[in-house]
Amino acid sequence: MSPRPETPAPAEGLGIHRLVVGYAGSPVCAPVSVDVAPGEAVCLVGANGAGKSTVLKAVAGLLTPLDGTVRWRGQALDERTSAYRRDVATVLDEDAWFPELSVAEHLELVARGHGVRDVVDVVDAELERQALTEQADQLPTALSSGQRRRLLLAAALVRPRALLLLDEPEQRLDPTGREALAERLAAERDAGTALLLATHDTVLLRRVADRAVVVVDAGGAEDCPVVDPGEAARIVTAPVAQG
Numbered sequence: 001m002s003p004r005p006e007t008p009a010p011a012e013g014l015g016i017h018r019l020v021v022g023y024a025g026s027p028v029c030a031p032v033s034v035d036v037a038p039g040e041a042v043c044l045v046g047a048n049g050a051g052k053s054t055v056l057k058a059v060a061g062l063l064t065p066l067d068g069t070v071r072w073r074g075q076a077l078d079e080r081t082s083a084y085r086r087d088v089a090t091v092l093d094e095d096a097w098f099p100e101l102s103v104a105e106h107l108e109l110v111a112r113g114h115g116v117r118d119v120v121d122v123v124d125a126e127l128e129r130q131a132l133t134e135q136a137d138q139l140p141t142a143l144s145s146g147q148r149r150r151l152l153l154a155a156a157l158v159r160p161r162a163l164l165l166l167d168e169p170e171q172r173l174d175p176t177g178r179e180a181l182a183e184r185l186a187a188e189r190d191a192g193t194a195l196l197l198a199t200h201d202t203v204l205l206r207r208v209a210d211r212a213v214v215v216v217d218a219g220g221a222e223d224c225p226v227v228d229p230g231e232a233a234r235i236v237t238a239p240v241a242q243g
């Protein structure tokens, strides 16, 4: 099959074209092609180990792709690193804290570093939205795993952003926390942010996603399929075939 012609990436959003990701030169999944415009949310779904986090790392600029292109506002990843860092906020699988800084101080540091005005008000409002007000003066190491997860999300949301990359943001959240997360991300999308998130959560798929990429094996030349949110929800709830 001949390769698809490269379609122009949307000038205003994220354009992923035949992105191949992997380690030591070996792809972990089929190529990914999808666009995410401002005000759109695209989910990455697929089995454990399918390659969702690896795709997100490459889109975040933390891993060099094996092939394909990632464009943001029309520019390829390596051409616009500092502008991209300014625009993109991530919640990936990382959990690193300054041992002496409280929850609120972490958020203030992030907000100040990104030139936010009214830092204290912005941080207070975000702490309240994340139900972390009572933990404001605690050290992150004293938080529960779900609270730490909400702190990571808060750190992405107290700074300006045009693109949010999230790796299973529902992890370690209880049902109330997941509902609140879905509402928050839907509002974020409606405010014009482009969202790309890996998830196993049907609530996020149904409430937030415009489309989903099903991350599948690198077996064939075909791109990973792009499906509607209902189909993606069926895929994540389908029983895993036993070999």
Ligand SMILES: Nc1ncnc2c1ncn2[C@@H]1O[C@H](COP(=O)(O)OP(=O)(O)OP(=O)(O)O)[C@@H](O)[C@H]1O
Residues within 6 Å of the ligand: 023, 028, 046, 047, 048, 049, 050, 051, 052, 053, 054, 055, 198
């Ligand atoms: N740093 C690494 N070096 C080599 N292989 C890796 C590395 N990180 C992940 N892998 C492998 O790449 C494949 C894809 O992993 P990845 O974490 O992207 O999957 P995932 O779809 O996010 O899974 P999950 O749903 O469990 O989070 C797996 O086989 C994994 O073992």
